Amino acid sequence: MAILYKNLRANITNLFPLIILYYLSISEIDTHFSNMFEILSFNLQIIIVYYWMLRNSSVLGNGHVFFAGIINDVVMGLPLGISSISYLTVSLVASYVRQVTVNISLFTDWFTFLLAIFFSSLVHVVLISNFSSLQISFIDVSYNAFFTFLFYPFIWIIFNFYKQIMVLKTDD
Amino acid sequence: MSSSRDDFSIAIRSALLKKGARQKFSLVFLFIVALIIFLLDVYQFKFVKLTRTLINDGIYRLSNISTAPIKLLPSINNKIKETIFAINENKELKVELETLKNKEFQVEFLKNQNDSLRRILDSDIKIKGKSTLAKVLLDKDSPYLKSIVINRGSKSGINKGMPVVDGNYLIGKIVEVNYLSSRVLLLNDLNSRIPITFGEESTQAILTGKSENKPVLEYLPELYTPRNDLTVFTSGKDGVFIPGIPIGKTELDGEILKVKLFSDPNQLSFVTVQLIKIREDNF
Numbered sequence: 001m002a003i004l005y006k007n008l009r010a011n012i013t014n015l016f017p018l019i020i021l022y023y024l025s026i027s028e029i030d031t032h033f034s035n036m037f038e039i040l041s042f043n044l045q046i047i048i049v050y051y052w053m054l055r056n057s058s059v060l061g062n063g064h065v066f067f068a069g070i071i072n073d074v075v076m077g078l079p080l081g082i083s084s085i086s087y088l089t090v091s092l093v094a095s096y097v098r099q100v101t102v103n104i105s106l107f108t109d110w111f112t113f114l115l116a117i118f119f120s121s122l123v124h125v126v127l128i129s130n131f132s133s134l135q136i137s138f139i140d141v142s143y144n145a146f147f148t149f150l151f152y153p154f155i156w157i158i159f160n161f162y163k164q165i166m167v168l169k170t171d172d
Numbered sequence: 173m174s175s176s177r178d179d180f181s182i183a184i185r186s187a188l189l190k191k192g193a194r195q196k197f198s199l200v201f202l203f204i205v206a207l208i209i210f211l212l213d214v215y216q217f218k219f220v221k222l223t224r225t226l227i228n229d230g231i232y233r234l235s236n237i238s239t240a241p242i243k244l245l246p247s248i249n250n251k252i253k254e255t256i257f258a259i260n261e262n263k264e265l266k267v268e269l270e271t272l273k274n275k276e277f278q279v280e281f282l283k284n285q286n287d288s289l290r291r292i293l294d295s296d297i298k299i300k301g302k303s304t305l306a307k308v309l310l311d312k313d314s315p316y317l318k319s320i321v322i323n324r325g326s327k328s329g330i331n332k333g334m335p336v337v338d339g340n341y342l343i344g345k346i347v348e349v350n351y352l353s354s355r356v357l358l359l360n361d362l363n364s365r366i367p368i369t370f371g372e373e374s375t376q377a378i379l380t381g382k383s384e385n386k387p388v389l390e391y392l393p394e395l396y397t398p399r400n401d402l403t404v405f406t407s408g409k410d411g412v413f414i415p416g417i418p419i420g421k422t423e424l425d426g427e428i429l430k431v432k433l434f435s436d437p438n439q440l441s442f443v444t445v446q447l448i449k450i451r452e453d454n455f
Contacts, residue, residue: 026231027239066202070209074231080224081210088206092199096184131214 013166017059017159021048025072025083041140042147045072047155049087050116053094054109055163065091079132086124090116106156113152121145289442302447303337304328308440309353318361318383320440325350328445335406335413335446341434342366342406342417343443354445358437359419360387368419369407371399376407379419379431385438386423386430398422398429414448 024045045068052059069084076083093116101108121141128134212220289305306322324330326349334346336356344364348355357364364381368389375396377389392398402422408415420433 023238026235027242061196062199062202063197066197066206069206070227071231074224074228075235079210080213080220080227081206081208084206085203085210088199088203092184092203095199100179127210131211 010166013162014059016162017048017052018061018064021045021060021064021068022071024048025068026075041144042151043144044148044151044155045083045087046090046117046120046148047113047152049090050094050113050152051109051156051159053091054098054104054112055159057091057095057098059166062088062091079128079134082124082127082132085127086120089120089123093119106153109156110149110152114149117145117149284441302329303444304330304447306336306354306443306445308443318358318364318381318437319344319347320356320358320437320443322354322356322443322445323352324445325352325354327351329447330354330445333412334448335417337417337444337446338435338440338442339444340418342413342419343433343435343437343440345412346445356443359433360385360437366413366419367407367409368404369415370404370422371402376409379404385436386425386432389422389429389431392429398424398427400424404431414446 049060049065053065065087066084069082069087070080072078072083073080093112097112101112121144125136125138125141128136209220213224304324306324306328308320309323310321322336330346330349332346332349335342336344336346342359344356344358344361345366346354347357359366359379359381360383361381362383364379364387366379367376368379369376370389375393376391378391379387380390381387389404400422404419404422406413406415406417406419418434420431423430423432
């Protein structure tokens with residue numbers, strides 16, 4: 001019974017980041033606070049993908065990241081696959097950083113997150129402007145990237161606390 | 173230089189291709205799938221359009237359901253704010269209502285007081301002589317003593333034995349004088365003895381208090397036939413009271429002749445003290 005409870009608790013806590021990722025993609029919750037501050041918007045999904053892919057890729061999984069991106073596209077009305085590619089780019093940078101770094105700290109994470117955002121936004125902008133008829137504001141994308149980068153440490157601290165209550169298997 | 177380039181390519185290759193124990197798809201595979209979906213969607217192939225319509229319908233409903241709790245938040249927030257506002261408003265209104273009630277009571281009290289004073293001032297029958305109006309401070313009913321305390325004392329020229337009237341009707345006499353207050357012994361007190369006169373024959377008697385609402389007439393003439401509904405006045409025989417102050421009406425209770433007082437001793441709020449000179453030996 002105790003083992004069952006322990007496993008159940010571990011599964012629920014481990015699933016939480018994934019649930020958040022899906023929920024943010026599927027729900028209409030936006031992280032655009034234009035009513036508070038005109039240019040304030042950030043992409044929480046990218047932070048979640050980057051953090052957990054960097055820390056423990058088994059928490060999210062590339063398949064879920066892909067599907068979350070597809071769902072996000074449907075909800076946001078973007079061409080299907082664009083968010084998936086964007087998230088997978090972040091995931092790729094995170095996987096690369098994980099391969100080449102040994103010590104993990106907030107500052108190394110934050111710095112490498114800049115690269116992830118840069119490539120993710122670049123892919124996003126390039127694909128939309130070249131392959132779709134949608135028009136996007138580069139300034140808005142830049143602000144979004146900037147604030148996402150700016151908010152990363154806060155989310156990093158929260159996830160770090162949360163990670164302590166998770167029962168994680170060692171990443172391979 | 174070439175070594176670092178090798179490291180980079182190995183790391184990238186590993187990141188792209190390595191699936192890991194719990195990963196079912198490699199990144200490169202998913203990239204390709206996403207890119208294909210993107211291109212199919214962008215170039216709007218018919219079957220992709222249809223598929224997208226189905227996916228959209230499903231996901232929109234899911235999105236609607238999943239967002240419902242969040243959508244409820246503002247309304248819940250509004251409800252909470254409204255409730256808090258209502259509670260606070262209710263508190264304020266209660267206080268306001270209480271204040272208004274108090275004011276209403278005060279107004280009512282002042283109105284009654286005014287009416288009472290008006291009645292005293294506008295009364296047809298005037299008792300001649302100097303008098304002073306006094307407010308009843310205490311009229312706590314005691315089983316032993318029927319008296320009231322008024323807010324006038326020796327400072328206002330009040331002396332022991334002075335008659336006290338309510339309007340024009342006698343209610344008692346001063347028995348205790350302080351500088352700013354006095355005690356009035358009411359007619360129905362056990363210690364009260366007032367010489368009175370009544371009836372066409374000007375029958376003389378003593379009005380004696382019995383600690384009941386209605387005092388009785390004692391020392392009536394022999395062979396007197398008691399009758400109801402005769403007005404009783406002070407006789408002034410004692411030299412204390414002015415003669416002719418109305419007191420009440422006779423009321424036969426068996427063989428006892430009682431007097432129903434014109435002024436209810438339990439309902440006094442303002443009284444008038446007749447400032448007449450009393451001789452100590454008379455009192």
